[in-house]
Amino acid sequence: MKVFINKRIPQIGIDILKENNLEIITLETENPSREEWLENSKQADIILNVGGKNKYNKEFFDNCPNLKAIALFSVGFDQVDIAEATKRKIPIGNTPDVLSRATSDVAFLLMQMVSRKVNYNIEKVKSGNWKDFDALEELGQELYGKTLGVFGLGRIGFEIAEKCKAAFRMNIIYHNRSHNEQAEKELEAKYVTFDELVKESDIISIHANYTSEQADTFNKETFEKMKPNLIFINTARGGFHNEKDLFEALESGKIWGAGLDVTNPEPMSNENPLLQLPNVCVLPHIGSATIEARNGMARLAAENVVAFSKGEKMPTCVNS
Numbered sequence: 001m002k003v004f005i006n007k008r009i010p011q012i013g014i015d016i017l018k019e020n021n022l023e024i025i026t027l028e029t030e031n032p033s034r035e036e037w038l039e040n041s042k043q044a045d046i047i048l049n050v051g052g053k054n055k056y057n058k059e060f061f062d063n064c065p066n067l068k069a070i071a072l073f074s075v076g077f078d079q080v081d082i083a084e085a086t087k088r089k090i091p092i093g094n095t096p097d098v099l100s101r102a103t104s105d106v107a108f109l110l111m112q113m114v115s116r117k118v119n120y121n122i123e124k125v126k127s128g129n130w131k132d133f134d135a136l137e138e139l140g141q142e143l144y145g146k147t148l149g150v151f152g153l154g155r156i157g158f159e160i161a162e163k164c165k166a167a168f169r170m171n172i173i174y175h176n177r178s179h180n181e182q183a184e185k186e187l188e189a190k191y192v193t194f195d196e197l198v199k200e201s202d203i204i205s206i207h208a209n210y211t212s213e214q215a216d217t218f219n220k221e222t223f224e225k226m227k228p229n230l231i232f233i234n235t236a237r238g239g240f241h242n243e244k245d246l247f248e249a250l251e252s253g254k255i256w257g258a259g260l261d262v263t264n265p266e267p268m269s270n271e272n273p274l275l276q277l278p279n280v281c282v283l284p285h286i287g288s289a290t291i292e293a294r295n296g297m298a299r300l301a302a303e304n305v306v307a308f309s310k311g312e313k314m315p316t317c318v319n320s
């Protein structure tokens with residue numbers, strides 16, 4: 001079977017595919033054009049997809065009638081029309097668990113950076129504006145004992161709640177499709193309505209699976225209900241927040257600050273006005289960017305491919 005890998009991945013994934021005698025198609029260019037991606041997809045039985053740019057929808061599947069399976073190098077699967085893939089009996093594999101620690105670390109890092117205005121302070125040193133000790137300038141807020149609101153308490157949500165509980169004795173509230181009994185038992189997490197989450201949290205961290213129905217869940221109306229000390233963290237997908245409304249909430253001081261590892265679109269333009277605000281920290285989607293997580297993702301994506309090629313069920317499949 002032919003496996004098309006659209007971008008480079010850690011060697012461990014390639015080795016697994018080779019050991020299983022799969023034919024690998026790769027591209028010379030680091031950022032292939034849409035045409036190159038489509039042309040190579042047409043040759044493939046299986047695609048190992050890296051990155052969120054390629055959309056796997058009806059039009060794509062119509063263009064690639066030979067395609068039998070997709071193994072995503074990501075836990076998120078929002079770029080795939082799952083209903084369409086399922087209708088065509090195309091299994092979609094993803095890479096859960098292996099990146100939960102790394103991604104929640106970035107959420108944890110961002111909330112500390114924003115609470116202590118790290119961006120502002122780094123800039124102050126770099127620009128030569130560090131003059132003298134000032135007892136009142138741009139003070140931070142402590143995270144100890146605050147209320148963390150987790151939007152989407154699955155694997156990554158659990159990790160961030162656990163870290164915040166252990167490090168800062170935070171009180172955990174969450175909103176999710178269903179109750180997370182482990183979090184309720186081990187972390188004393190309390191299930192709340194979305195409205196309660198928005199009104200009662202000191203920090204909101206998003207860890208849900210994104211679908212287009214959830215676009216702009218965090219918008220003007222929700223930002224207006226938040227506490228003024230609210231720290232907004234998004235390491236999931238940029239579509240969850242309305243960027244213009246977030247900018248207004250931050251600029252007007254309606255909320256304290258925001259830490260974003262995801263934007264909409266990606267990459268964010270370096271002229272984006274959010275980058276001018278002292279209370280914002282933006283990272284270039286590095287949630288899973290550790291050696292450990294990326295090796296785990298490569299291994300799992302390759303194992304999904306191998307299992308499918310042998311006629312077996314993918315170990316981590318989102319639509320079967």
Ligand code: DGY
Pocket residue numbers: 051052073074075076077099236287288
């Ligand atoms: C994921 O795994 O979904 C991360 O966002 C990387 O794409």
